[in-house]
Amino acid sequence: KGISISLSTNGTLISEEIAEKLKKAGFSYIGVSIDGLQDTNDKFRRIKGAFDKAFRGLLNSKDAGLMTGIRFTVTRYNLNDIPDVIDLLAENEIPRFCLYHLVPSGRADFKDDITLKERRKLIDWLFEKSIQLHDDGYKTEILTVDNPADGIYVYLKLKEMDEKLAEQALEFLRYRGGDNSGYRLADVDMYGDVHPNQFWWDYTIENVREKKFSEIWLKPEDQLLIRLREKTKYLRGRCGKCKFKELCGGFRLRALRAGDLWGDEPDCYLTDKEIGIA
Structure with a gap:
């Protein structure tokens, strides 16, 4: 429901x-x-x-x-x-x-x-x-x-065009909170295995054939799931210093594939000045 x-x-x-x-x-x-x-x-x-x-x-x-x-x-x-x-x-x-x-x-x-x-x-x-x-x-x-930096970039573009539209975009970004893997987004595969998103098939949380999805999702015991929902506490590098980290936070699985789950987002094209660390 x-x-x-x-x-x-x-x-x-x-x-x-x-x-x-x-x-x-x-x-x-x-x-x-x-x-x-x-x-x-x-x-x-x-x-x-x-x-x-x-x-x-x-x-x-x-x-x-x-x-x-x-x-x-x-x-x-x-x-x-x-x-x-x-x-x-x-x-x-x-x-x-x-x-x-x-x-x-x-x-x-x-x-x-x-x-x-x-x-x-x-x-x-x-x-x-x-x-x-x-x-x-x-x-x-x-x-x-799968690249929350896009939202920040569009917001910055709108600020130069229309302050009212930019404020609406900012409110939406606050609501979304960046990458929602493991929070508002889940993947259930054909076997019933639950993953943080549809690309994270090498990590299984639990199985809906063994436990109700509501129990898996609303009362998580899985440490990765818990941390993904508090991701800004663990961010490092540019993402950790970024003034937009509460609205973005990077795409964590891509960072993991690059070597560090909480490290820099490899696909972030925003400049240091744009994210407030220059």
């Missing part, structure tokens, strides 16, 4: 019938992973025709009345596809483009990531694109995920 349930899927098996079943099951959002246009996506997925099947699953979900969007993980291999993918969504009235910053997990590695300069330039472009879509009457919204 009171939990919003989303499905993260490759979308290839979502027929019209399956889409209706998902709606009846109570899913609030269907996020289909598409990581580029046809050639880029199919090469990444290693299956010819994967893009067409995924996009059909996306349209079937939308036609069933489900809130839908694509989950696009940006890498150095698909960065240039982003403008065309967003235009394709807008033309098909898909309501959400969700850009995921790369988290080294599974086969993904830091070597696949874009540079900090490219990341900052990308957020600038997405900011302008979202304004353009709104002005042109499109309903497609643009979100970014």
Whole structure:
């Protein structure tokens, strides 16, 4: 009760019938992973025709009345596809483009990531694109995920444009509190194992087949879960000194993959001056 349930899927098996079943099951959002246009996506997925099947699953979900969007993980291999993918969504009235910053997990590695300069330039472009879509009457919204620094950067940009909008953004950032892994975000895999987020499969908290989710989540005994909910107490380096740490805190799993769970966020492109440590 009171939990919003989303499905993260490759979308290839979502027929019209399956889409209706998902709606009846109570899913609030269907996020289909598409990581580029046809050639880029199919090469990444290693299956010819994967893009067409995924996009059909996306349209079937939308036609069933489900809130839908694509989950696009940006890498150095698909960065240039982003403008065309967003235009394709807008033309098909898909309501959400969700850009995921790369988290080294599974086969993904830091070597696949874009540079900090490219990341900052990308957020600038997405900011302008979202304004353009709104002005042109499109309903497609643009979100970014797994790099809380984006929110701080947008807030700083808004401060230069509109103080009222900037204050609204700041209030939202206070509400969100940065990376919500292990706090407002949980992952339950196909075996019932509970993880702090969908990329943290090498760490299992408990299993919902052995204990109720409410008991696992609301009365945590797991030390990692407890610390993630108090993360600002443990931050070190730039993140520990940052004036926005209560609103951001970095993405802890990415920091862990870089060698230190509580250390610097490798994907933070904000300058020392912007975060108040210069």
